[in-house]
Amino acid sequence: GDSVTQMEGPVTLSEEAFLTINCTYTATGYPSLFWYVQYPGEGLQLLLKATKADDKGSNKGFEATYRKETTSFHLEKGSVQVSDSAVYFCALRRVSGTYKYIFGTGTRLKVLA
Amino acid sequence: DAGVIQSPRHEVTEMGQEVTLRCKPISGHNSLFWYRQTMMRGLELLIYFNNNVPIDDSGMPEDRFSAKMPNASFSTLKIQPSEPRDSAVYFCASSLVGGGYTDTQYFGPGTRLTVL
Numbered sequence: 748g749d750s751v752t753q754m755e756g757p758v759t760l761s762e763e764a765f766l767t768i769n770c771t772y773t774a775t776g777y778p779s780l781f782w783y784v785q786y787p788g789e790g791l792q793l794l795l796k797a798t799k800a801d802d803k804g805s806n807k808g809f810e811a812t813y814r815k816e817t818t819s820f821h822l823e824k825g826s827v828q829v830s831d832s833a834v835y836f837c838a839l840r841r842v843s844g845t846y847k848y849i850f851g852t853g854t855r856l857k858v859l860a
Numbered sequence: 861d862a863g864v865i866q867s868p869r870h871e872v873t874e875m876g877q878e879v880t881l882r883c884k885p886i887s888g889h890n891s892l893f894w895y896r897q898t899m900m901r902g903l904e905l906l907i908y909f910n911n912n913v914p915i916d917d918s919g920m921p922e923d924r925f926s927a928k929m930p931n932a933s934f935s936t937l938k939i940q941p942s943e944p945r946d947s948a949v950y951f952c953a954s955s956l957v958g959g960g961y962t963d964t965q966y967f968g969p970g971t972r973l974t975v976l
Contacts, residue, residue: 779963789970790951790953790967790968790970791953791965793964793966796964845916846910846955847908847916848905850902853902
């Protein structure tokens with residue numbers, strides 16, 4: 748079945764460091780891919796998305812590129828801030844059939860000043 | 861837009877009591893999802909509706925859980941009787957699917973349930 752695997756956390760970085768959170772997926776066909784962010788005490792918010800191979804999603808300095816050949820959608824940011832501390836979820840949805848999202852387990856990011 | 865609205869935000873109850881969680885999706889959305897989040901199990905999809913019809917309830921833990929969507933603007937998740945292991949944060953999310961939309965899910969703020 749479809750699945751999403753993302754790196755274990757927590758990830759602890761100093762402010763202005765480079766961030767990579769790995770995400771790989773297993774799915775038939777060409778799913779849509781998403782990154783969601785959850786700040787403490789809040790619901791999940793869409794961070795970025797990509798709907799086809801080689802698309803790059805970007806938002807708030809975060810980027811992720813849909814890599815069909817490696818079935819990956821790694822999240823990157825060139826310079827993290829303390830305010831980026833949150834839990835990040837990678838997710839996929841097939842473009843036909845079920846409307847279900849498959850979420851990864853989440854990666855907690857802590858950025859130190 | 862007000863976003864997805866959930867109530868109550870916090871619920872504390874005793875084992876054996878009935879609990880009802882409520883959700884108002886974003887106006888115009890045609891799909892609604894109920895999730896449960898715990899430290900041990902992460903984010904789990906419980907059930908989702910499309911056009912008010914339950915499509916997949918395979919994630920509902922057991923018969924103690926039931927969900928309804930009587931109209932496009934309201935859904936409930938009921939637990940009867942509640943047990944301590946039901947303690948979690950319950951999220952509702954809605955989206956617009958079909959017709960070429962990219963079906964981003966929008967999450968509510970969640971209901972934190974504590975069963976003593």
